[in-house]
Amino acid sequence: MASVLDKLVASDKSLTKVTAALVGAAALVSAAAAFTCGIYYGTTRKPRAKPRSKASNLDPEASYKMVLCVRMDLKMSKGKIAAQCCHACLGVWKKLWRRRDPVLRVWEECGQPKVTLQVPNEEAMLELYQRAKETGVPTYIVVDAGRTQVAPNSRTVMAVGPWNEKDVNSVTGKLKLL
Structure with missing residues (x-):
């Protein structure tokens, strides 16, 4: 040159x-x-995901909550259950946050209530998952890597909600407290 x-x-x-x-x-x-x-x-570039629900469809007077359904047949320790519940809570929160779903703000204003319930086995958990999907309630199932107490790819905990309490109760209302 x-x-x-x-x-x-x-x-x-x-x-x-x-x-x-x-x-x-x-x-x-x-x-x-x-x-x-x-x-x-x-x-x-991927287009930004649209919110699952419109803010106008949310009832600010209603209570919103999240339910964590823990499989009891896996015989997890208290610490393992706590960790898996944290994974479930964060998993569903991230899913809704990516969509910019306004339900997160309403749930936050309600104090972010969470209830932990027992699920007898994986079949019952998957039935609840199907019912939640039909109702339109957001869900997230934790699949464990299997490094400590449970077998790899075990479904350990399912988060149902955050969503309005009425719909969450229609899915999980018959389960016992942990």
Whole structure:
């Protein structure tokens, strides 16, 4: 490149013309690169998820809560249950937060109530999951990695809600407290 530049300067004796040509070429290449990046990043970006529920559909006078359903057939220790409940709570919270669901704000204003209940086995948990989906209540099931007390890929705890108390109770109302 330097030899080409030297030849141009020697033959033309006009450094300003050469500089202007190089600046123009650089600007053209930069514009093409910016345009290409804009097309690429503009089309591959995922659209923001829409909220599951509209703020106008939420009843500010109603109570909102979350229920954590713990499988009793796994015989987990108290510490393991506590950790799995934390995973479930955060899992459903992240799911709703990504959607910018207004139910999180209403639940927060209610004091973020959480109730821990017993589920006898995995079949019962999956039945509750199906009922919650049919009702429109958000859920999250923790699948354990199996490094400590339970087998790998065990479903340990299911979060139901946060959602209005009436709908959550219609799903989990017959379960016993932990």
